[in-house]
Amino acid sequence: ATAPVIDADDEEVAQSISVIFFFNVLAAILFPILGNLIGFSTTSGEAFGIFAGTAVNDTSSVTAAAATWDSMWGLGTATLDKAVTLHNTGGAVLEYATIVKLTRTLAIIPITLVLAFLYTRKGQKSQGKGVSLKSIFPFFILYFIAASLLTTVAVHFGVDASVFSPIKTLSKFFIVLAMAAIGLNTDIVKLIKTGGAPLALGACCWVGITGTSLLIQHVMGLW
Secondary structure (H helix, E strand, C coil), rough: HHHHHCCCCCCHHHHHHHHHHHHHHHHHHHHHHHHHHHHHHHHHCCHHHHHHHHHHCCHHHHHHHHHHHHHHHHHHCCCHHHHHHHHHHCCHHHHHHHHHHHHHHCCHHHHHHHHHHHHHHHHHHHHCCCCCCHCCCCHHHHHHHHHHHHHHHHHHHCCHHHHHHHHHHHHHHHHHHHHHHHHHHHHHHHHHHHHHHHHHHHHHHHHHHHHHHHHHHHCCCCC
């Protein structure tokens, strides 16, 4: 979203995404274990959903972490039928995590607009260049809001929620596809060799965001 605003080239964008997803993969693997160790498994699932939604830096990775939690700890003594239902529709943790993350994602709008304003002013002063709002606005957020409103209105007026199950299954497939595509474009060895500073920055942000999320939840009494 911000790349066209700050004139980042393809290599810079790829390195940024690689660093983010390097720590996202670690989060998807480690956070469910961490959550169980600190007692999230004794809650209704809300605590880990909020944790995943705030501490993981990409929507698809948030989904992966929440789905991993649901499969590892969310079933408890569930029957096979309940397990199949959770697998097909996603548990409460996944819903909490997705809502929290996409609420966070709304911050992209003011961030990109502020950056656009600053860089446009800078560009106009130096080169007379401007930035098109249409090229930087994160329209996928509008699609999310529209889909949420459609589902809410439909369910409110009596449409069975199961009608949307095929779309949920398709969305999971596209998330897996996106994760695979990013992985195929990521050279971990090259990243480690050439991305020392970005990796260090990513590690600091990862630890800082994780600690802040847990601290605020604890202060608010969510776990």
